Amino acid sequence: MTVIIDGKKISSEIREEIKQKVEELKKKYNAVPGLAVVLVGDDPASAVYVKMKGKGCEEVGIRSFQHILPGSTSKEELLSLIDKLNNDKSVNGILVQLPLPDHIHENDIINAISPDKDIDGFHPVNTGKMVADVDCFYPCTPAGIQELIYRYVKDLKGKHVVVVGRSNIVGKPVANMMLQKNERANCIVTVCHTAARDISVYTKQADILVVAAGRANTITGDMIKEGAVVIDVGVNRITDPSDSSKTKIVGDVDFESTAAKASAITPVPGGVGPMTIAMLLFNTVKAFELHNK
Known part of the structure; x- marks a missing residue:
C-alpha cells in the first residue's frame, strides 16, 4: 500500500514544536x-x-x-x-x-x-557553509524536503537519492544537503538535468527520487523502481482533463502511475508546499537563538 506523505500534517507538527520553543524563549529572554x-x-x-x-x-x-x-x-x-x-x-x-x-x-x-539574518539560506556565506558541511541556514524548501524524507525513511545512510533539476533554489541545495554526513543524510546522490539523454536510466536507480524540474509529467511510473520514495516539488497549472474550461494544480510527477509503484509519494498540493513556511519559521527561531548566545 503506497503511503501518501502528508506535508500538511508534518508541517502542523513542526509548527507546534516551534510554538512551544517560542514560548520557552519568551520566558527566558x-x-x-x-x-x-x-x-x-x-x-x-x-x-x-x-x-x-x-x-x-x-x-x-x-x-x-x-x-x-x-x-x-x-x-x-x-x-x-x-x-x-x-x-x-x-x-x-x-x-x-x-x-x-x-x-x-x-x-x-x-x-x-x-548572513546571520539570511533565513532563506541564499547568501553566498550560507551557501558556502552548506557545501562545506558547516551548520548554517538551509534554504527553506530543500530543508522541508529533507525533513519529509527523514521523518518517513529514518535510516538514510547509503540510500541512493536522485535529484531531477539543478536550480540554485531546490536541486543543488537538496543534493548538497543529502550528501552531508549526518543522520538526516549520508546518501549517495545523483543529479539529473536537461543534458541527460535519458533521465530514466538514473531515476530507475533511485531509492529516493526528488523531482524539481518545473514541468508536468516529467516523471511517470515506468521511470521509477518498485518501492521508491518520490518527493514531487513541482507546482504546475494545467488544463483540467475532465473539464477544459478549468485548470488544476499538478506536480512534476504523473501521480497515478507513479503512486502505483512507489512505496511513498508526496501529493501536489499538500506535500512539499506546506513544509517551506514551517522551515522558514524554524530558521527564524534559530536566528534568534544565535543572536542571543
Missing part, C-alpha cells in the same frame, strides 16, 4: 523572534505568499514586520531598507520575496542581507 518580510511590487502570487508567512508567524508567536514597497522602488531604496533591517535588533530574520522587479538584480539584494 522576555522577547520573541522577529521576521521582516519585504515585498516589492504588487504581484498577486507574491502578495499571497507574504500573507501566508505573516499568518504562520502569528500562529507560532513570532513577530512579523511586513514592508510592502511599490514596484517603482529603486535598488538603492531597497538596499537602504535592508541595511536598516540588518541593524535592527528586533529583527532576527530577513526575507525578500522573489521575484523582484526587472530593474533590481536579485543577487545584489540577497548579498546585502546579513
Whole structure:
C-alpha cells in the first residue's frame, strides 16, 4: 500500500514544536523572534505568499514586520531598507520575496542581507557553509524536503537519492544537503538535468527520487523502481482533463502511475508546499537563538 506523505500534517507538527520553543524563549529572554518580510511590487502570487508567512508567524508567536514597497522602488531604496533591517535588533530574520522587479538584480539584494539574518539560506556565506558541511541556514524548501524524507525513511545512510533539476533554489541545495554526513543524510546522490539523454536510466536507480524540474509529467511510473520514495516539488497549472474550461494544480510527477509503484509519494498540493513556511519559521527561531548566545 503506497503511503501518501502528508506535508500538511508534518508541517502542523513542526509548527507546534516551534510554538512551544517560542514560548520557552519568551520566558527566558522576555522577547520573541522577529521576521521582516519585504515585498516589492504588487504581484498577486507574491502578495499571497507574504500573507501566508505573516499568518504562520502569528500562529507560532513570532513577530512579523511586513514592508510592502511599490514596484517603482529603486535598488538603492531597497538596499537602504535592508541595511536598516540588518541593524535592527528586533529583527532576527530577513526575507525578500522573489521575484523582484526587472530593474533590481536579485543577487545584489540577497548579498546585502546579513548572513546571520539570511533565513532563506541564499547568501553566498550560507551557501558556502552548506557545501562545506558547516551548520548554517538551509534554504527553506530543500530543508522541508529533507525533513519529509527523514521523518518517513529514518535510516538514510547509503540510500541512493536522485535529484531531477539543478536550480540554485531546490536541486543543488537538496543534493548538497543529502550528501552531508549526518543522520538526516549520508546518501549517495545523483543529479539529473536537461543534458541527460535519458533521465530514466538514473531515476530507475533511485531509492529516493526528488523531482524539481518545473514541468508536468516529467516523471511517470515506468521511470521509477518498485518501492521508491518520490518527493514531487513541482507546482504546475494545467488544463483540467475532465473539464477544459478549468485548470488544476499538478506536480512534476504523473501521480497515478507513479503512486502505483512507489512505496511513498508526496501529493501536489499538500506535500512539499506546506513544509517551506514551517522551515522558514524554524530558521527564524534559530536566528534568534544565535543572536542571543
